[in-house]
Amino acid sequence: MAKRLIPTLNRVLVEKILPPSKTNAGILLPEKSTKFSSGIVVAVGPGxxxxxxxxxxxxxxxxxxxxxxxxxxxxxKLGEKEFHLYRDEDILGTLHE
Structure with a gap:
């Protein structure tokens, strides 16, 4: 049975998005080539x-x-997946396309 974590108070559960390791042309990128990281919100606490x-x-x-x-x-870590818990004030903002 898969576990589900529901954060408490003002915490947010995030699954980080891994940056691409190479360009469309096949050029390998160093790990630190991206200045920021992003993630998808999986669950939020009540506030x-x-x-x-x-x-x-x-x-x-x-x-x-x-x-x-x-x-x-x-x-x-829940099962095989890795997540991160942040307080809502620690998250810098939302990304929109």
Whole structure:
């Protein structure tokens, strides 16, 4: 049976997108050739609770492509897949085409 992780509070579960290792012409790219990393939001928590007891909603939803910081997040392995957990304020933004 596959496990499903539902984040708590203002945490977001992200599956990182691996940058291409070579160009369309077949030229191999070094690992550090990309300056940023991105990922797909897999699950979101319900949101943080403010001092009045109200839930502050998370600005991301499942399926969003997000820009991730170079460092941070907590690595989580579920089955054979690897994910990362971030607080919503650590995610830099969403990517749109």
């Amino acid at each position: 943080a609770i403010d001092k009045q007891g109200k839930t502050i909603p998370i600005p991301f939803k499942e399926g969003d492509t997000v820009l991730l910081p170079e460092f941070g997040g907590t690595q989580v």
